[in-house]
Amino acid sequence: MSSRLVISGLRASVDGFEILRGVDLEVGSGEVHVVMGPNGSGKSTLSHVIMGRGDYAVTEGSVALDGEELLTLPTWQRAARGLFLAMQYPVAVPGVPVGELVAAAARTRGDDPAAYADRVTAEAQRLAVTDEFLTRGVNDDFSGGEQKRMETLQLAVLTPKIAVLDEIDSGLDVDALRDVARRVEAMTTEDDLGVLAITHYNRLLLGLRPDRIHVLMGGRIVASGGPELAGQLEETGYEGLAADLGVEEITLERPREVDPFAEPGF
């Protein structure tokens, strides 16, 4: 069955500061959309708001999957509906190997965990994830490349309808990037996965073969186009494009993120 994620007029803010200022996007099954934008343009906020992270207040708009509004659902139910977020900085969960994690996810879906375990094994092989990383706590002491391979592995095992990939190309080497891009690309063709990839580099595009490129600046999509748009960006840079389009606000001065682990004194 073909799925469709529809984001319309999405506005969100943190501590009263508006970061998304009316975003419209549509991603269908088998499609690859890439959102590009400079640092501080609201890219990561977009991915977190779609998945329902609590730190953001959605003030307006809608995120709907196959006609069902997701914004009223908690994160885990969005996942259950077929949404997946591969994170830019996947957090470590010591003592919880990836097998246990997907087994628990399988159980909430009412699926057989054993089947998922088989898929973990098969995907680990496809993604060149060695046993060591399957037995260790997920992301615990992983390098950037290993983290992203692990995110891709979970994506492939959980087989969502739509995947949001938040800077899956950052912090990994050429080999890992190739493996990851190749696997995601295969899922779009074989499993009809719809992809919304967020990045500020061009290099992910080579492996992913996007259908549409969107440029996010100042919390809005300021341009959309085919793959050629990426080439244009490469030449002009974000500032050049902004000048061409007459966009003034390129980046947003965001309030600093609060790291709960940085708090001293307890």
Add this chain to the structure above:
Amino acid sequence: MSVSGIDLGKYKLGWSDTQDDYVYKPKKGLNENVVKDISHHKSEPEWMTKFRLNSLKRFEKKPMLEWFARNMPDIDFNDIYYYIKPTEKQVSDWDMLPEGMKTTYERLGIPEAERKFLAGVTAQYECLRGSTLVWTTDGLRPIKELGPGDTVFSLDEQTKEIVEARVVGAAQSGDKEILEIRARGAVIGASGNHPFYVLRDDRKPGRQRARYRAQWVQADDLRVGDFVGIATDLPDFGVSAPLMLPQHPKGGSFPRLTSPDLCWWAGLYIGDGFVHHRGAFDSVEIAVDAADGGLVDEIVRVTESLFGITLELSGDGARLSGRGTAALAEFVQLNGLGGTAHTKRVPEWVFGLPLAERLAFVAGYVDADGYVRDHLRNRDVVVTSANAALLDDTKQLLALCGVRASRVVEVTNRHPFDRDRLMTAYQLHLSGRFDRLPCRSAQRSDRLGRRRYHHTYRTAKGTTFTAHTSEMLGFVRVEAIERAGVEATYDIEVAGHHNFVAEGFVVHNSEVVYHKNREDLEALGVLFTDMDSAVREHPEIVQQYFGTVIPPGDNKFAALNSAVWSGGSFIYVPPGVHVDMPLQAYFRINAENAGQFERTLIIADEGASVHYVEGCSAPVYSSDSLHSAVVELIAKPGARIRYTTIQNWSPNVYNLVTKRARAEAEATVEWIDGNLGSKLTMKYPAVVMTGPKAHGEVLSVAYAGPGQHQDAGAKMTHAAPETTSIIDSKSISKDGGRTTYRGLVRVENGAYGVKSHVRCDALILDEESRSDTYPYMEIEEEDARVGHEATVSKVGDDQLFYLMSRGLDEQQATAMIVNGFIEPITKTLPMEYAVELSRLIELNMEGAVG
């Protein structure tokens, strides 16, 4: 005495006793008459009565401690029943347990083990040595590396087929004496109680015709000449693997996925291929024997069809090479086929391929380095190489293909031209079903095909033997059984058929086999009784040790316990005896306003070992209770004691326990302590190391929910040289719960070469909860290494969001983070206790999450 501030509704694991049915219930309060009464009712010898009365005096003399008055304002020593004799006898049967207790066990998900225990039997673990290779879908892997999620092969006794089976549990099962069983070149090391699949002749006396019956026989009962089951083939498994492609695939095209052709080529390359460095360019060359024209043509054909590269025969006819094969050289490197004749290995990805591709790989290798011997009576395949590791890899790969291979043997030959020079090479002999190898060299495949004798492992004269065998299951005679010393052993639990294939043998898994506990113990000379009986029945041992590790004057609560103690366990293990199964006891507080003052004494004599497990629970009464136990452990030279507690008192119990061990020379004492229940716990298990090279260890997990304070820690006293200790403490606080680590490491003057390491990690689940760490060190010796590390972390929104984005709800996600946090402790517990501990924490959190 009233209670306030405890929300009993939140405690979900307790039960209530409704009847007040006791044989003897003295007045509340504490005085000389009460103590005499207790002693009288227990028919104790005079020395114990005196001991109690002296202790009472000490208790009265000791000042009330300030912290006690502050922390435990509700406890009134004169409002406690110090001794109640319940009608309940020691329960010996599941059905005799109170209903509420049964419900709790059911909720914990571990009723089975408890039922069996109460029926007087205990779990027993069957084990294999850690290096034992188990056949898995990832190739042959040592048993100690296996865990839940791995897939092994298992015999379906009905169909006699070998099928895939999932591993559901794994555990290190201690150090055991190993028996080495040898049959047809295979060797396996197992503990004496490990069952093997055996065919035995059950013919009636006088009958000629044999009647073979398949049965599970423990290694101890195996005899030379027995037929043991081996897996002769495996079901197909595996998937074609993706291949790494060169960055610049100039001058060739490259397959993205493995195929039989590609695998045959790879196997051949492993044998005879190499990369020739020609200036700036690398090129791939393959050594060939020009006389085998068919093979040369096949190599050229396959290389062309796979990579679009044309290889040509060199002038001397000794190798194939091609122009512009730099990309192929890169392809070879990228996919793990690189290296020299001495360093090449079978790449990891080959082991997970489907059978046809695995066989193609081996066939390619045999085409390169193998030779089919054409004996009159039989044929076999010999593979010769200078690279022993590569042959070992091949042997493992063959085992996964249903082809048997010998050990890798070393052969020495004289150099053909220089007779003084010796050449060393290695050989592997293939037997069994090697005719399935799809070799492409006519010299080899013809001989394989024309084989006259098929090795099947299922012949035995004049029997109905073959009825028990199949394409996948055969039987071979045991050739030797030898004792091989003591080793660390492991076991796994397998879903479905409860057996697996290790080193080729079909062996039973650790599905728990229960057997009569007490009788076995008695046979070993182990004494295991309640403390009250021990005073009467084993006075000579009790009197020698009782109160020597924790004298009555040690602290006010030790004095109180010494005066009014009742219940508890007594264990004596004679020199050199190893008790395999954990010994267990459960304690409970029987009546409202009752004190629980049990007293436990464990002595492991020289070189002995024992693991004792206690669980504690109490029903929820409306007023507070006091639990003040004393536990003394004595580990004589070289002995080993592990003491595991899972404390789950209801949240109106004050839990003050004095636990101390004496570890003599080279002895080891481990305290494993799980504290979940109680209102306030103050417990600091101690090890006093009095002999050189003694070792002490405390592993503890504490969970504090609403209104709870877990003040726990450890004390290590290094009183002798080269003693070592480890303290590993984990605490979790939630909903206003409070955890404290309080620990002392003391190194006495003259105790040189001491090493100690303290690690405490705290996990705080919300803003209202709290955790403190008070590490103390008293070091009087210069030559000592004492380390301390502490971490405090909060379950961050990041971790929760991460897990929830994968589809887990908040409660599951929190439970998962917590279980991951305590994993370093749970993995040291026997399987069922690990489950119990995790489950208890989950249930506690559930109660709190509501």
